[in-house]
Amino acid sequence: MTRPLNGCRVLDLGIITAGAATSALLADIGADVIKIESPTYRDPFRKWTSTPPPDATSSLPPFFRATNRNKSGISLDLKSAAGNEAFLRLVERSDVVVENFRRGVMPRLGLGYERLRAANPQIILASISSQGDTGPDAGYVSYGSTLEAVGGLAWRTGYSDDGPVVSGRDLNYPDQVVAIFAAAMIMTAWRARRGGSGGAHLDLSQRELTSFLSGEAFVAAAATAESPRNGNAQAPHLVQDCFRSSDEVWVAVTIDGRDVPALERVLGRGLETDGTDALRVALAEWISARDSSSCVERLSAASIAVAPVLNGKQVLDGAGRGWNYGLTRATDGSLVKGFPFQLEASPLAISCDAPALGADTAEVLTKIGGYSRAEVAALASAGVIELDDETARQPLRTTQ
Amino acid sequence: MSLPLAGVLIIEANSAECPLALRLATSLAGRIAADLGADVIKLEPPEGDPVRRVPPLLGDIGAMFAFLNAGKKSVTIAPAEEKRVLDRLFRKSDVAILDHHMSVRHGAALLPRVAAVISMFGAGVPSSAAASEFTVMALGGLLDIVGDPDHEPLRLGGHQLAYSAGLSAYAGIVAALCQTPVGDRREIVRVNLLDVAVWLNWKSATIAAWSGRAPNRCGRASEWQVIRCADGWVALVYQDSDWPALQELVGDPRLGDSRFQTRAQRRLHARELAGIIEQAISPRRRDQLREVALTRRVPLGPIWSPAELERDPQNLARDFLGRISLGGDASVLMPRLPVLWDGEAFRPGRIPVSSESVEMQRS
Structure with a gap:
């Protein structure tokens, strides 16, 4: 089956979530993605401190495995002259480079956009950074939730009459969304290049994306003096909040004006909707007197938007009930990141697990880089590259 | 710079019963495409997209509508004309962006080569099930993980899930446009809010699968x-x-x-x-x-x-927030698309303050 990005080769210098997940999505859509680590630098997601559960099917840590499936992997020291040259040789034969290092790292490696373009005028360089490639804050160190703060999202997240709130370390929202947007912009550039527009440098700022996804707050900024934080309430909904049921489950409900007659029938009483808190109070009382499953059943039977508030474990247990591919299984059965959308005619799918360190170094350097097996062996013994254990054991020097 | 999506014609349309979240997702996907140079035609019922009236209002236009629809051409069609006009427009266009009900009503055979269809849920929940962006966030674990354990679970500000679905729809559309056309093969891009929520919240599920315990909101102990x-x-x-x-x-x-x-x-x-x-x-x-x-x-x-970010040194240096006209003397702050392409920005287009009637389209 042909996939949309068949024929697109991506050199993936992406690490942790933002960069690595961008390339993962390109791989899911059919790109040939080569993850590049180094003998002196690993993707921090390779580190995982907790003990694996007894039924673990893979020796790779879960976050790394989740974000790097569908890629091949090589280990190449970009700081060494020989490694740098090998990388540029791969650039000549590739379409896209993805990186999310701190600003300045690529130029210091001698691998700024101009250098990549000299090697391959058709190359698309996607630079994913927290604040953008330019400007006084380009060197500002930030992780996802820093960007919620400086991008305007934290300011509008929080309980009424209380301070701002960030999504925090376990969600780290800005690091997630950027992969969808960055992959989309890379595909836009790749399509345009086929139309003759040439290579491109895409300067993607996670902070700007975070602000963009709060775009209406900027449009409204000068015009409204409304309280920035309203808990879960949200126009145009009459009531929207989580209410505690008798079995101590939070039940999320959204009530619109048109739902009031149906809600009156369920609650068995008339409801005031003139801006007072009466409707909210009545609903809270009704939910607190019932268990969550009965609340959900009766409100949804009345076509009112309602759901129990689930945690990550309960979400997993609900696979197949309304979600099917947001998370998926690798070929070894372990849980990995899935897809934010699906294509009917050429479905996104997982075809291989995340690579062990240096798993494909020899093959990539010989088949794509044009190196002889003897040259690969010499690079390995000089410490410029790392080979996987099996390749390293083979007598590379003798086979030409 | 010639715009990367120049020459691509996109139609976006939502059904009358479409939940607010799907209107927002549809419109965000269209806004991104419009900034990148696509011709985006937004179809509205005679009374206008309900998002026009969602507060806060700037005069008689909602801030969210202004943000989501800059750069599009808005066209009004009466319900009786809808089928005929859509069939005609779909034949001429490259891409359609629709909610689930709209796509069912018009039938796959009449859709253009690429169609993005956005719904609240994927398979396993009836498409008639009532849901809001907020209740889908609850099911995707996005509420439980934010806020204070002594208080109710908390949504992120704005419409993060609907907008993430809009980003996903745009990504799916451009993926489909990258595919070399084979005969009259059609690509349907499926996006649903719950799968997007689960995708965004992958760390929580991964930790739960690994340790048996899901992370939860910790408030002041975070x-x-x-x-x-x-x-x-x-x-x-x-x-x-x-x-x-x-x-x-x-x-x-x-x-x-x-x-x-x-x-x-x-x-x-x-x-x-x-x-x-x-x-x-x-x-x-x-x-x-x-x-x-x-x-x-x-x-x-x-x-x-x-409001403070308008004067932020980083945003000023990168010219991130511009002002665009709301008709007359009024102007609003408008973020540009968050990418610089060879150092150049994509400028948002004008806000379709009012719609044109469909009569113009027939000519």
């Missing part, structure tokens, strides 16, 4: 959280490797205490640690904290409001 400073708030965010620089920045000897020397210990005493840092930085303003975070390379995030 490793990363918001603390007060002299003129507002700042997000306390750091990784293990930032700890020495953070200690120096804060400059309070109590941080040298043995309870805070490893990540595990700091997590255990997170509430107390945040309290000490808050006390120590309380005389400092956000602009001072920005300065010192920048020089010492510590990922602290001063919390700015959107």
Whole structure:
């Protein structure tokens, strides 16, 4: 089956979530993605401190495995002259480079956009950074939730009459969304290049994306003096909040004006909707007197938007009930990141697990880089590259 | 620069019964395409897209409508004309962006080569099930993980899930446009809010699968959280490797205490640690904290409001927020698409304050 990005080769210098997940999505859509680590630098997601559960099917840590499936992997020291040259040789034969290092790292490696373009005028360089490639804050160190703060999202997240709130370390929202947007912009550039527009440098700022996804707050900024934080309430909904049921489950409900007659029938009483808190109070009382499953059943039977508030474990247990591919299984059965959308005619799918360190170094350097097996062996013994254990054991020097 | 999607014709349309979240997702996907040069025609019923009336209002137009529809051409069609007009427009267009009900009503055979169909749920829940963006966030674990354990679960501000679905729809559309056309093969891009929520929240599910226990909201006991400073708030965010620089920045000897020397210990005493840092930085303003975070390379995030961000040095240097006309003398702040392409920005187009009637389209 042909996939949309068949024929697109991506050199993936992406690490942790933002960069690595961008390339993962390109791989899911059919790109040939080569993850590049180094003998002196690993993707921090390779580190995982907790003990694996007894039924673990893979020796790779879960976050790394989740974000790097569908890629091949090589280990190449970009700081060494020989490694740098090998990388540029791969650039000549590739379409896209993805990186999310701190600003300045690529130029210091001698691998700024101009250098990549000299090697391959058709190359698309996607630079994913927290604040953008330019400007006084380009060197500002930030992780996802820093960007919620400086991008305007934290300011509008929080309980009424209380301070701002960030999504925090376990969600780290800005690091997630950027992969969808960055992959989309890379595909836009790749399509345009086929139309003759040439290579491109895409300067993607996670902070700007975070602000963009709060775009209406900027449009409204000068015009409204409304309280920035309203808990879960949200126009145009009459009531929207989580209410505690008798079995101590939070039940999320959204009530619109048109739902009031149906809600009156369920609650068995008339409801005031003139801006007072009466409707909210009545609903809270009704939910607190019932268990969550009965609340959900009766409100949804009345076509009112309602759901129990689930945690990550309960979400997993609900696979197949309304979600099917947001998370998926690798070929070894372990849980990995899935897809934010699906294509009917050429479905996104997982075809291989995340690579062990240096798993494909020899093959990539010989088949794509044009190196002889003897040259690969010499690079390995000089410490410029790392080979996987099996390749390293083979007598590379003798086979030409 | 010639725009990358120049020459691509996109039709976006929503059904009357479409939940608000799907209108927002549809419109965001169209807005991105419009900024990139596609001709985007937004079809509206005679009374207009209900999003036009969602507050806050700027005169008689909602801020969200203005943001989501800049750069599009708006066309009004009467319900009786809808089928005929859509069939005709679909034949001429490259892409359709629709909610599930709209796509069912018109039938796959009549759709253009690429169609994005957006729904609340994927397979396993009837498409008639009532749901809102908020209740889908609950099912995707996005509420449970944000806020304070002593209070109700909390949504992120704005419409993050609907907009993430809109980003996904745009990504799917451009993926489909990358496919070399084979005969009259059609590509349907499926997007649903619940799968997007699960995708965004992958870490929580992965931790749960690995350890048997899902992370939950920790409020003041969170490793990363918001603390007060002299003129507002700042997000306390750091990784293990930032700890020495953070200690120096804060400059309070109590941080040298043995309870805070490893990540595990700091997590255990997170509430107390945040309290000490808050006390120590309380005389400092956000602009001072920005300065010192920048020089010492510590990922602290001063919390700015959107109004304040208009004058932010980084946004000014990158020309991120422009002003565009709302008709007459009125103008609004408008973020551009968050990418610089060979150093150049994509300028948002004009806001379709009013619609044209379909009569214009027939000619």
